[in-house]
Amino acid sequence: MRIRKEMFADERRDDLVLIGKPIRRQDIEGHVTGRTQFFDDHLVPGLLHIRCVRSSEHHARIRAVDTREAERVAGVRRILRYADLPKKAHNILTIFNFGIDDEPALADGKVRYRGEPIVAIVAESLRAADEAVAKVRVDYEPLPAVFDVEEALKPDAPLVNEYIGRNWFRYWGDYDCQQIRFGDVEAGFRQADLVIEGRYQMSPIEHAPLETNGCIVVPGEDGRFTVYTCTQGLHFSLDNVAAQLKLDTNRLHFIGGTVGGGFGGKVDTVVEPLAVLAAMLTGRPVRYVFSRAEEMQVSSPRGAERVYITDGVTRDGRILARKIVHYHDAGAYSRLSTYGTIKSAAHHPGPYYIPNVWVDSFCVFTNRTPSSAMRGFGVTGGDFALESHMDVVARAIGMDPLEFRIKNAYRDGDMKAHRKLTEGAALIECIQVAAELAHWPLSEEARRASSRIGGGGERAQIPPTPKARTRLAEPRARSAALEARRTAAAGPSRAITPPPAWTGGGEPTAGRERVEAERLRTAEPSAPPEQRPPEPPRPTHSHGALRFSSVFGSRRR
Amino acid sequence: MPLQLRTTDTLSEAAALLASERAARFLGGGTLLMRAVNEGDVSFSVIVRTRDPAFARMRTAGTRIELGAGVRMAQILASRDLAFLHPAARAIGGPAVRSMATIGGNLFAEHPYGDFTVALLALDARVQLASSLGVRELALEEFLRARGRSERVLVSGVSFERPADPSAFRFHKMTRTHPKGAAVLTIAALVPLIGGRIVGARVAYGAMAPTPMRARAVERALEGRPLTAEGIAAAVAVAAEGTDPPTDALASSWYRRRVIGVMLRRLLLGET
Amino acid sequence: MATAVEFTLNGNAVAAIAEPGETLLSVLRNRLGDTSPKAGCLQGTCGACTVLVDGEPVLSCLLLADAAAGRHVETVRGLAQGPQLHPLQEAFMERFAAQCGFCTPGMLMAAKALLDHNRNPTRAEVIEAISGNVCRCTGYLPIIEAILEAARRLSARG
Ligand SMILES: Cc1cc2nc3c(=O)[nH]c(=O)nc-3n(C[C@H](O)[C@H](O)[C@H](O)COP(=O)(O)OP(=O)(O)OC[C@H]3O[C@@H](n4cnc5c(N)ncnc54)[C@H](O)[C@@H]3O)c2cc1C
Ligand code: FES
Ligand code: FES
Numbered sequence: 001m002r003i004r005k006e007m008f009a010d011e012r013r014d015d016l017v018l019i020g021k022p023i024r025r026q027d028i029e030g031h032v033t034g035r036t037q038f039f040d041d042h043l044v045p046g047l048l049h050i051r052c053v054r055s056s057e058h059h060a061r062i063r064a065v066d067t068r069e070a071e072r073v074a075g076v077r078r079i080l081r082y083a084d085l086p087k088k089a090h091n092i093l094t095i096f097n098f099g100i101d102d103e104p105a106l107a108d109g110k111v112r113y114r115g116e117p118i119v120a121i122v123a124e125s126l127r128a129a130d131e132a133v134a135k136v137r138v139d140y141e142p143l144p145a146v147f148d149v150e151e152a153l154k155p156d157a158p159l160v161n162e163y164i165g166r167n168w169f170r171y172w173g174d175y176d177c178q179q180i181r182f183g184d185v186e187a188g189f190r191q192a193d194l195v196i197e198g199r200y201q202m203s204p205i206e207h208a209p210l211e212t213n214g215c216i217v218v219p220g221e222d223g224r225f226t227v228y229t230c231t232q233g234l235h236f237s238l239d240n241v242a243a244q245l246k247l248d249t250n251r252l253h254f255i256g257g258t259v260g261g262g263f264g265g266k267v268d269t270v271v272e273p274l275a276v277l278a279a280m281l282t283g284r285p286v287r288y289v290f291s292r293a294e295e296m297q298v299s300s301p302r303g304a305e306r307v308y309i310t311d312g313v314t315r316d317g318r319i320l321a322r323k324i325v326h327y328h329d330a331g332a333y334s335r336l337s338t339y340g341t342i343k344s345a346a347h348h349p350g351p352y353y354i355p356n357v358w359v360d361s362f363c364v365f366t367n368r369t370p371s372s373a374m375r376g377f378g379v380t381g382g383d384f385a386l387e388s389h390m391d392v393v394a395r396a397i398g399m400d401p402l403e404f405r406i407k408n409a410y411r412d413g414d415m416k417a418h419r420k421l422t423e424g425a426a427l428i429e430c431i432q433v434a435a436e437l438a439h440w441p442l443s444e445e446a447r448r449a450s451s452r453i454g455g456g457g458e459r460a461q462i463p464p465t466p467k468a469r470t471r472l473a474e475p476r477a478r479s480a481a482l483e484a485r486r487t488a489a490a491g492p493s494r495a496i497t498p499p500p501a502w503t504g505g506g507e508p509t510a511g512r513e514r515v516e517a518e519r520l521r522t523a524e525p526s527a528p529p530e531q532r533p534p535e536p537p538r539p540t541h542s543h544g545a546l547r548f549s550s551v552f553g554s555r556r557r
Numbered sequence: 558m559p560l561q562l563r564t565t566d567t568l569s570e571a572a573a574l575l576a577s578e579r580a581a582r583f584l585g586g587g588t589l590l591m592r593a594v595n596e597g598d599v600s601f602s603v604i605v606r607t608r609d610p611a612f613a614r615m616r617t618a619g620t621r622i623e624l625g626a627g628v629r630m631a632q633i634l635a636s637r638d639l640a641f642l643h644p645a646a647r648a649i650g651g652p653a654v655r656s657m658a659t660i661g662g663n664l665f666a667e668h669p670y671g672d673f674t675v676a677l678l679a680l681d682a683r684v685q686l687a688s689s690l691g692v693r694e695l696a697l698e699e700f701l702r703a704r705g706r707s708e709r710v711l712v713s714g715v716s717f718e719r720p721a722d723p724s725a726f727r728f729h730k731m732t733r734t735h736p737k738g739a740a741v742l743t744i745a746a747l748v749p750l751i752g753g754r755i756v757g758a759r760v761a762y763g764a765m766a767p768t769p770m771r772a773r774a775v776e777r778a779l780e781g782r783p784l785t786a787e788g789i790a791a792a793v794a795v796a797a798e799g800t801d802p803p804t805d806a807l808a809s810s811w812y813r814r815r816v817i818g819v820m821l822r823r824l825l826l827g828e829t
Numbered sequence: 830m831a832t833a834v835e836f837t838l839n840g841n842a843v844a845a846i847a848e849p850g851e852t853l854l855s856v857l858r859n860r861l862g863d864t865s866p867k868a869g870c871l872q873g874t875c876g877a878c879t880v881l882v883d884g885e886p887v888l889s890c891l892l893l894a895d896a897a898a899g900r901h902v903e904t905v906r907g908l909a910q911g912p913q914l915h916p917l918q919e920a921f922m923e924r925f926a927a928q929c930g931f932c933t934p935g936m937l938m939a940a941k942a943l944l945d946h947n948r949n950p951t952r953a954e955v956i957e958a959i960s961g962n963v964c965r966c967t968g969y970l971p972i973i974e975a976i977l978e979a980a981r982r983l984s985a986r987g
Contacts, residue, residue, distance in 0.1 A: 024922060031930030032918040034865025034905035038931065041864040051597065127559060127850075130597030210869045210877055210931040210965050260867070260931030261965045291596060292870035560850030562893070584893075588873050591891040594850055595871035604850060604893075631885065651961015652942060653879050653886040737960040 007429045007450075027258075038211055038260050039228040040289065044218055048077055050278055050288035051129035053118045053136045054298065055111035058367040059145035059158065062109055065119060066137040073135060075128030078282050080120040080274060082106045086246040089163055091334050092269055095239050102163035103333035103370070105244065105273050111140075112160055112332035113369050115298035122278045122286065145367035149306055149327035152366045155473045160332055160365040166475050169330070169338050169363035176362070176472045178345040182417035183356030183463035185312070188321025192312030196393050199308050200385035204301040204329070207374055211260020213299055214289030215272050217279040220253075225276050229256045232266040240269045241276055252276070264373035268300055268335055303337055303371030304329040305344070305378075307385035312356075317399045317407045321356035322349045326382060328363050331370035336377070338363050343378035349417055350386040351427045352408040353455070355463055357417040360470050402431050406446045413456025421460060425451035558602040560594065571607040572711040573689040581605050583711055585662035586629060588654055589670075612713065620719050626661025626685075626712040630673070633660070641723035645676035645745065648730040651737055661712045664697075665704065668764060668803055669739040674701070675769045676728055678761035679745035682717040686710050701768040725749040729829045730763075731820055733807055740764040741808045742817055744824050748784060755779045755788075760821070765800040765813060774798035775821065789825050793818045836897045838863065839907025847894040854878045854889035857904065865905040865934045869963070876962030879935035880904050886942040888961075905934040908941065916979040916986075917941060926975035928966035936962050940976045948984040952977065 030036035053065075067079050082088070085105055093099040107118040118138060123129035144158040151157055152167040160167055171178050189195050215229035231237040234256045242249045259266055275288040290299060305328055312321035326344050330337035341363035348359045361378075371377075394404040409427040416422060428451045435442050558580070565571040575581050581603040584590055590604070612627035617638035624633075633639050633646040634655065649658050649672055663673040664684065677697055684700040686693045692713060700712075720726045727746045732738030743763030748755050758779040760772040778792035802813035823829045835844045838861060845860040854871075857863045857880070869877035871890045878890040881903040908915040917937050920926070927933040936959055943950055943958035950958070955976045964972060 022923075025925070025927070027930065028922050028925075028927055031927040031933045032905070032914070032921045032937065033909060034863075034934045036930050037864070038867070040868065041858075043859065043862060043864070125559075126597070127599070131558070131599045133597065134599050208965055210875060210929070210963060211867070212869070259929060260869075261929045263965070292872055292874070293596060559848070562849040562895075587891050587893065588888070591852065591893070592872040595852075595890065647957075650873070651876065652939065652958060653876060653888045653961050654873060656885040656887055657891060736956055 004429065004433065008426070036258060038258050039215055039230045039256060040211070040287075042216055042228045042255075044216055044285045044287075046285060047216070047287045048122050048124060048278065048282060048284045049126045049129050050120050050122055050274060050286060051126065051133050052106075052120045052274075052294075053133050053138065054294075055107065055114055055116040055118060055140075056138075057111055057140050057142055058114045058147075059143040059160070060111050060140040061143060062107060062111060062118065063139040063141055064137075066139070067119060069135040069137075070121065070132035073123070073128055073132040075124035076121060076132045077124065077284070078122040078278065079132075080106060080122065080278060080281070082108050084277065084281065085244075086277075087244050090240070090244045090273075092236070092240045092267070093334070093336065093339060095243050099169075099334055099338050100163055102161050103335075105277075110143075110162075113367055115294075115369060116332070117274075117298075120274050120278065120288075122282060147366050147368055149304070149329050149362070149364040149366060152364050153327075153362070153472055155476050157475065158367075159475055160367055164334070164365060166472075167365045168472060169334065169341070169365075171338075171342075175469065177470055178342050178359075178361040178363075179470060180345055180348065180357055180359035180417050181465050181468060182358075182419075183321070184466055185321040185323045185356045185358040188356035189310070189312040189323075191314075192320050193315045194396060195310060195312050196389075196396050197308065197310045198385070198389045198392055200306070200388055202302075202305045202381045202384060204304045204369070204371060205374060206296055206299070206301045207261070207263040207265035208296065209259075209261030209263060209265060212290040212292060212295040213266060213268075213271050214287070215275050216285065216287045217272075217275045218285040219279045219283055224251050224253055225279055226253045226255060227272055227276060229254060229272055230259050230262075230266055231256055231269060231272070232259055232262040232264070233269075236267065237269040237272055241272045244273045245276055245280070247276075264302075264375050264377065265299055268372050270299070298369060300331070300335050300370050300372035302374035302377050302381075303331065303340065304368070305381035305385075307382060309385055309389045311389065311393050313393055313397060315397055317394075317397060317404050319352060319354045319393075319408050321358075322352075322354045323358040324348050324360070324385075326359065326361040326385075328361065328378065328381075329368060329371060330363050330365050331368040332365060333370040334363070335370045335372035337371055340371075340373065340378040343376075344382045345378075346418065347379045347382045348386070350383070350390075351410050351425075352405075353410050353414040353422075353459055354408070354417070355459075358468075359417070400442075400446075402435055402440060403443060403446045406431055406442075406449050409449075409451070411451050411453065411455025411459075414459045415462055419462060422455060425455070427451065558599075561603045563603060563605045565605065565607045566609065568607055568609045568612060568687040568711065568713050569689050569691075571605050571609070572687045574603075574605050575709045575711055576688065578603050578605075579709075581709065583709075585627060585659035586657035587662075588650070588658045589662060589666060614714075621716055622719050623714060623716040624660060625714045626664075627659050628661075630655035630658050630660070641720060641726045642676060644728045645673050648672045648728070648743070660715065664700065664712055664715075668767060669741075669805065669807060671763055671769050672730055672740060672743045675743045675761045675763035676726075676745040677715055677717065678769050678771060679726070679728075679747050679759045680717040680720070681759060682715045684712055685714045685716070687713040698771060701770075704768060720747055720749065722749060727824050727827075729820060729824045731816070739807060742802070742813050742820060743769075744817075744820055746821075746824060748779065748825065750784060753783050754781050755784060756781070762800065762817070765802045765817060767801070767803065770800070772796070772799065772821075779825075784825060786822075786826060789822065792825070793822045796821045832895060834895045834898050836899060837901050839903055840901075845894070851894050852890055853880070853882075853887075853892045853894045853897050853902070856894040857889060857902070863904050863906050866938075867931055867934060869931065869935075874963065875932070875935070876939060876959075877932055877935040879938045879962065881938055881942055884942070884945060886939050886961075903938065903941070905937050908937060915941075916982040917944070917976065920975040920979040920982070921972070924971045924975040924978060926967060926971040932962060932964040932966075936964065936972055940979070943976070944980055944983055948980055950977070950980055955980075 089101040091099045121129045121132040146152045218226045238254045271288045275286045278286040308325040310323040328341045341361045345361040394401040410422045410425045414422040582601045584606040612625045614625040616623040630646040630649045682697045730743040731741045745761045747759045758776045760775045763769045774795040775792045782788035796818035797814040802810045804810045867877035869875035880889045
């Protein structure tokens, strides 16, 4: 590692003690001697074990669950059900006053994804629990399921999550997506020599940590519960378990911090609530660990993301306008996807100065496994789309892909679409060094470019920005959904109400720009451009987005 | 029901136990059976195993090779006499799987497993079934056809003719992950040459049908041909004939059919 | 019916009760307190439970405990000689071959099985030796380098 002083003379000190020097992990001696204690290495006698009966259906109403035979299996101590839950639905972000409690820890009369837990068997051995699981009879009434984000947003799509009430998350009280408006993309497309569209799709990715999600809960004499857990966010999980079980936090003692691979997949706090509840109800120590098959099927993956990008470019390689429609497949429940969607919007339009930007990032619910955090979720998928598209556009205009990036890269002093001035830009220099190492020829101009030169001035201005709020048509089943939410335990109603009219109703977006034109409408398309940018939407709840970063350690952008 | 473990001294006792207990399964190396136990398979509750020395015996010196069903992949790899089978044995999992996995268990391994069985099929192996009445023998192909319906038989061993020219035996397993992975497809071929012409070709596939299968059309098309690009062209053209490959997480049925000819050509021409 | 199993564990005679169907992994961890072998999958695919039985690598999650009766079982806990770490352990530490550390005990035992028989392995042989062991953190390269480094040190020692 070395700092390019010729490029960043005043950027860093020379007397760094760690960077560029080999260092040992503080925990590595424990790892190589087998002394590191993961949660499951705490040996507790007299454990009960949990195995869940999981939905075989993607989407179904549950008519009945018959556990009579399962209860008779020798060694079964308790069967946990929806009725046992102190709090009927929960989302891990609502402890920060963000989001909606939308997920019951055990099925509430409906299952919304395959593998969803319906009842939890608590037994003396895993074998006994497995036998009991095999003996539980679930009577399903299958419902139509939706697996595609764009299908899910159609007004007649089956409603996935009644707690949410529509198949997308509504931000800040009144926004159907997390949106960015900067300048006028339509005007930008009109000025452009070429308008190039792309569609990018990522599949869900399972973290597959070597240690599966799990915990051991030991009830103490003092009414406290000691929880040995693999969670990545010890205090975050503690707070969430307390909220979900309506316990004072001082009744929980979490021990952890040693994680057998997390990658973002161990913040959801899915095993701890049921294990603590089982320990409360039985008075016994309880172990709940996902089998490998459960880890692969039901632990939340990185969500599938679909991204449409439309760029307006000049023949000489300037991006004049970029419009992005980004869909996050949250699966059946929010988990952290509501936040991942915010991150994607915050990351777009990539590290490039573009005078006209439009971003719509939707958090969409489908009948797939709930997705959640994984290494830069929202950002990584967005980057995959953005950088793929950069290559596509460079090819279309016959320009070298690195030169094209250098030409459009942020320079210090540039106004970002988020209305922040760029500081400390270094993309140009990174590309130059990478090109040098890869013996990739760059033009004289590209080699002389600098993040310090060419920014600011006119590029520091916030362009006139027409107001345009994206509105989706409400689902037909919406009022039924609200009804259902009230009676969730008994099983949601299926009454169908006529579709509400389209809101807005402006003219479709420009002819060349077909992406989403038939479905998305802008609320005020003909409003005169404002000189001042609209106020950024204020969160209806307090400190939501601000606090995420401190919890997950991801930087705010 | 908690699990029970029964250990017998002889194969015939084990066979009798298996035949009499519906909830019994025989334990070879356990790489599949113990996995089922761990994953909550409660369809069986008795595990039967045997200490019979005949179960793990190897007779490898003569022209007819006899292997007990309890012979492990690692034992095959340790045998110089069986060098021609090393690629097939090495294709089964990593070293730790191979020090446990038996050839008997491999005969029962379901798709996408059963790579060693593919090799045995190309060698036209015969399978010995033990029962309390004695030992019965049948062709491996016949055994595989009946496999699903004969869960509680006990295989005591296999036997096959040593190829006169070991280099006439070829084996290739195509995987998506490297160096190890489950089969996209597996091919074993015996292509003996007499006077530069193939005589008595046998070709077997894995992962190209619900069980390992013989590729009869390919065998017919190879007969009497030289082992050259032109000589095998007709065989490559019919490579997918008679196959019924499954679609799974590793590959689609369509893909397997598409690549089988390519892999067959490479295997026969020594390009793998 | 539970039975007693006796074997040597890292050179010491041990005895434990095992339920029918109980695996060596369970007996080592839950009955003998050696938690160094890990349960990553209980289906043979991850290798985190790898231990040596009579010098051969086995998956302790798939081996019945009593199959180890009368045999020599080795785990990572027995790798160091007193305070003196095994060259594999040293090399793993120096080469950053462990991140979360969950795969490490299994990797080390798979590597030991190789080096016990072969002090001059090729890179391909090292890769083959750990081909049944999954690591989700390191990307394998540091592990391969560490094993090669340990092999060099062992053969230098003679
Ligand atoms: C990580 C991993 C990787 C693997 N990779 C491969 C691979 O690449 N290729 C491959 O082919 N396989 C693979 N396998 C599957 C398996 O290890 C092998 O097929 C092995 O040969 C099975 O033998 P076993 O002795 O372990 O079978 P067991 O688990 O003991 O038995 C399997 C089944 O066969 C029955 N059975 C076993 N022996 C007999 C007998 N003598 N008579 C009657 N019934 C019997 C058992 O009752 C059981 O139903 C892999 C397994 C694992 C865990
Ligand atoms: S736990 Fe034994 S191989 Fe994964
Ligand atoms: S170090 Fe985490 S799995 Fe290997």
